[in-house]
Amino acid sequence: MELSICANYVMQNSDFIPVRKLSDVAGQLKNAGFDYVDYSPDFLSEDWREKAYRDREVLDKTAITVEQTHAPFNRYCRYEDELFPVYCKRLFEASKIVGAKYVVVHADEYRVRGKYDEKEILDYTCKYLEPYVEYASKNGLVIAIENVFEDHSTRWPMVDGKSRFTSRIEELLAVIEYFNTSSVACCWDFGHAKCSFGKEKMADALRQVGRHVVCTHVHDNYYDKDLHVIPFEGDTNWE
Numbered sequence: 001m002e003l004s005i006c007a008n009y010v011m012q013n014s015d016f017i018p019v020r021k022l023s024d025v026a027g028q029l030k031n032a033g034f035d036y037v038d039y040s041p042d043f044l045s046e047d048w049r050e051k052a053y054r055d056r057e058v059l060d061k062t063a064i065t066v067e068q069t070h071a072p073f074n075r076y077c078r079y080e081d082e083l084f085p086v087y088c089k090r091l092f093e094a095s096k097i098v099g100a101k102y103v104v105v106h107a108d109e110y111r112v113r114g115k116y117d118e119k120e121i122l123d124y125t126c127k128y129l130e131p132y133v134e135y136a137s138k139n140g141l142v143i144a145i146e147n148v149f150e151d152h153s154t155r156w157p158m159v160d161g162k163s164r165f166t167s168r169i170e171e172l173l174a175v176i177e178y179f180n181t182s183s184v185a186c187c188w189d190f191g192h193a194k195c196s197f198g199k200e201k202m203a204d205a206l207r208q209v210g211r212h213v214v215c216t217h218v219h220d221n222y223y224d225k226d227l228h229v230i231p232f233e234g235d236t237n238w239e
Contacts, residue, residue: 001038003034003036004036004037004067004068005029005032005034005037005038006021006035006037006038006039007025007026007039007220008038008039008040009060010025010028010029011024011025013026019141021199022039022055022058022059023054023058024079024139025058026061026064026215027062029062029064030063030064031092031220033133034064036057036064036065036066036067037064037065037066037067037081038066038067038068038070039069039098039100040065040069040070040091040095041055041091041097043072043087043090043094046207048094048216049090049093049097051087051094052093052097052098053097053188055097055098056097056098059098059099059228063188065099066095066099066100066101066102067100067102067186067215068100068102068103068104068215069091069094069095069098069102069104070091070103070104071088071091071092071099071103071105071106072084072087072088072091072128073105073106073109075106075108075109075151075153075156075164076153076155077155080112081130081205084235086207088089088132089131089132089135091103092132092136093232095141096139096140100141100205101141101142101215102142102143102144102185102187102214103136103141103142103143103144104138104144104146104181104187104217104236105132105143105144105145105146105213106146106148106166107125107128107129107145107146107165107166107172107175108125108148108164108165109124109128109165110124110125110165111156112158112162112163112164112165113157114159114201115159116159116160116162117162118171118174118217120178121165121171122165122171122174122175122178125165125175126167126175126178126179132179133179133183133184136183136184137181137183141183142183142184142185142214143183143184143185144185144186144187144214144215145166145172145175145176145184145185145186146186146187146188146189146192146217147156147166147167147169147172147186147187147188147189147193148164148166148167148189148192148196149167149194149195149196149226150162150163150164150167150194150195150196151226167196168196169205169208169209172186172209173208173209173212177208177214185212185213185214186208186212186213186214187213187214187215187216187217188206188209188210188213188215188216189216189217190202190216190217190219190220190225190236191217191219191220191226191227191228192217193205193206194220194221194224195224195226198224199235199236199237200237202236218231219231220232220234220236221233221235221236222235
């Protein structure tokens with residue numbers, strides 16, 4: 001098992017605004033004992049590619065390996081629709097440059113409005129993911145589909161208690177098994193699982209998808225809210 005830390009969190013302030021460069025924190029992370037990081041390169045700047053190569057130089061010099069990156073997601077409409085796929089493509093290319101193994105992806109871009117048709121949503125999702133799966137398979141990357149949870153967003157009203165695809169194990173498995181390739185796997189997010197399944201059932205949910213898990217997001221919470229506190233600071237039964 002390879003233990004990593006999210007370098008982006010170390011580089012950001014409490015409002016998720018970058019205030020430090022990777023070169024500012026890489027040495028600190030290495031001295032703290034981390035050989036691996038979860039790090040998503042800049043994909044917004046016009047010089048994103050040059051920045052990714054500079055990041056790679058910092059990482060190589062510090063002897064730190066990028067275990068995983070995280071693709072942008074647009075459930076909360078942070079990006080203009082026409083720019084979102086551009087940013088996704090950049091992130092995948094930047095992930096290759098920095099030497100990442102896995103690119104974590106949210107597969108919940110379908111916008112539920114009047115109905116929740118699982119087949120329709122699955123077809124939409126797989127079509128949306130196809131170009132990224134193709135890129136990953138050609139460039140030695142693995143797409144890790146992350147389990148999410150029903151966030152009860154007022155932007156997307158729930159239909160029969162559902163509005164967010166891959167909050168359920170059968171949906172997560174359906175996406176991964178649709179592609180049937182080693183280039184598509186799962187990133188298991190423990191905090192999201194607890195929100196979805198509760199602390200009594202989250203381990204059973206993990207067992208169902210365990211054969212596909214290649215990387216994880218490990219964090220804790222309480223009151224079933226996605227709080228991202230460190231393990232043992234919430235009420236997850238880690239044992």
